[in-house]
Amino acid sequence: MFKDNLISLRKMNHLSQEQLAEQLGISRQTLSKYETGESVPDIEKCKVIADYFEVSLDDLVNYSDKEDGFGVPPKGKHIFGIVKMGDKGQIVIPAKARKIFHLEPGDNLVVLGDEAQGLAIIKEKGFLSMMEAVRSAK
Numbered sequence: 001m002f003k004d005n006l007i008s009l010r011k012m013n014h015l016s017q018e019q020l021a022e023q024l025g026i027s028r029q030t031l032s033k034y035e036t037g038e039s040v041p042d043i044e045k046c047k048v049i050a051d052y053f054e055v056s057l058d059d060l061v062n063y064s065d066k067e068d069g070f071g072v073p074p075k076g077k078h079i080f081g082i083v084k085m086g087d088k089g090q091i092v093i094p095a096k097a098r099k100i101f102h103l104e105p106g107d108n109l110v111v112l113g114d115e116a117q118g119l120a121i122i123k124e125k126g127f128l129s130m131m132e133a134v135r136s137a138k
Helices: 002-012 017-024 028-036 043-053 057-062 095-100 124-137
Strands: 109-114 118-123
Touching (some): 002 028, 002 043, 017 028, 017 043, 109 124
């Protein structure tokens, strides 16, 4: 997966092997070996690569686009898949999203909307903390 993710990220950023190798401080041949799977960088170099592309180290090494067909997401960004809205407007938040955001049954969620950008869902506690910070800043 690492080699596929590295190739995908390089191409998404419109970089040649030569350009990326220069940015990472390695030779084009070394980068080529990473992309063919002939060799794998050490953990420190993996961190440099992940930071360069602004992705998590875990996603750089383990992400598979087989589930959703999308490339490696930017650090802290997620695509959880598609949910279907029920007759009364209810949706089921995917298990992975519930786990990452520590959502538990009974949690209060605030639904925000922007007609140009869509909907956002945030935990009530986080929203109230954010609103308090805004009030305090005034």
